[in-house]
Amino acid sequence: MMANFYKTKRWLSGLELPHHRIHGCPDGCMLYWKDARELEKCTVSGAERWFIRKTVRGKKIPKQVLIYFPSGPKLQRLHATKNIAEHMTWHHEHQRTDNFIEHPSDTEAWKHFHTTFR
Numbered sequence: 143m144m145a146n147f148y149k150t151k152r153w154l155s156g157l158e159l160p161h162h163r164i165h166g167c168p169d170g171c172m173l174y175w176k177d178a179r180e181l182e183k184c185t186v187s188g189a190e191r192w193f194i195r196k197t198v199r200g201k202k203i204p205k206q207v208l209i210y211f212p213s214g215p216k217l218q219r220l221h222a223t224k225n226i227a228e229h230m231t232w233h234h235e236h237q238r239t240d241n242f243i244e245h246p247s248d249t250e251a252w253k254h255f256h257t258t259f260r
Contacts, residue, residue: 160215165191166206173208 154161165174171186172178182191192202221227236245246252 159211162210162212164208164210165204166208167191168205170206174204 167184
């Protein structure tokens, strides 16, 4: 298991994708983030945040970690390549046929989202 972790970590570092490690409750109740960053127990379930053992250097080991990848840098990378950027804008430039769904952007939910957050 550890070999796969280190391989994945090395692979991700080569991509240079920014990420944030956020500790979470092992029961999935909450994240130790913002105001809850310094808490030792979950406010919902009361579960402990840390394993009992520590690393060789004395650091505590969290029971649950969420790795968050912000979407901005990923979108920038996708639009940086001309061929990929053309595929990313297909739903905006494609001629639509009435009463026929060819892409998720043709659905009512997508249209509502687009008009609401445009």
